[in-house]
């Protein structure tokens with residue numbers, strides 16, 4: 001854990017070179033995303049709380065994990081939804097013990113907010129905009145005061161590395177407008193979009209263990225051999241997944257998670273069907289089957305259009321494998 005780098009109002013007394021080295025180590029755990037990692041690191045090491053706004057699968061958790069691992073502090077996850085009451089966030093008294101012993105600090109079971117404050121960790125709230133108003137207000141107080149008062153427990157002070165990091169999906173039905181002005185005014189914001197195709201291919205190679213040295217550092221791309229089945233699968237998985245995001249009948253397409261799973265499923269199907277060359281004539285059919293499993297549940301079609309995820313995938317597949325087969329051809 002860093003000394004100054006993690007404390008509120010950091011910087012003083014800390015060598016710039018040391019901060020740069022830590023930044024370097026954090027970047028090596030994340031593929032691409034140099035700018036987002038740098039901005040997020042600057043915000044949290046300045047002692048600030050943060051909102052990461054971006055669609056699913058765009059490295060938000062990956063970036064925060066890299067930072068908390070480098071700092072050696074815990075991260076507490078919590079999902080923002082209508083059931084997230086202030087008591088769930090803060091903690092509660094164990095009812096059985098309360099009956100026997102009455103209320104005390106000893107029978108208080110801390111919630112993720114109190115855990116994060118006492119252990120100096122990051123409290124990571126996904127889909128913050130879905131949390132009820134009173135829960136957000138509790139959070140605002142903890143952020144503002146870096147302390148909270150818990151009835152029958154007392155005042156709980158946060159360690160200096162405590163941060164609130166929230167995430168939000170801009171395509172969320174519930175909308176981002178639901179966040180009150182007072183929340184917005186207390187959070188710094190980084191907008192994150194989808195990775196580019198090259199970064200997505202590196203992520204798929206790493207996570208699916210295809211075409212890359214599994215022991216390689218996430219930051220290092222081994223330069224995959226385009227003539228292998230594995231590399232054809234990676235290219236097709238990334239291209240078809242990306243096509244789900246721009247298809248006119250789709251409200252929200254698949255994240256890179258769909259590409260990772262499609263690639264892994266395609267690789268297993270190839271084994272099951274005894275296919276090991278990228279030019280095998282059975283490959284296009286195999287890849288279509290993998291797409292239906294890996295992608296059909298991950299795309300949300302526009303309700304106003306009469307179509308299905310399967311039909312959208314068929315169109316995407318035809319576009320890549322029949323209309324422009326040169327794009328999909330090996331090599």
Ligand SMILES: Nc1ncnc2c1ncn2[C@@H]1O[C@H](COP(=O)(O)OP(=O)(O)OP(=O)(O)O)[C@@H](O)[C@H]1O
Nearest residue numbers: 030031032033055056057058059060061062203256
């Ligand atoms: N930059 C990256 N480097 C390495 N792996 C990544 C990167 N981005 C995403 N991944 C991989 O893709 C998957 C999704 O990434 P991640 O969990 O960071 O997304 P997220 O933005 O937190 O998504 P959500 O909003 O759904 O929580 C993970 O399996 C992760 O390993």
Ligand SMILES: [Mg+2]
Nearest residue numbers: 060061062126
């Ligand atoms: Mg996440």
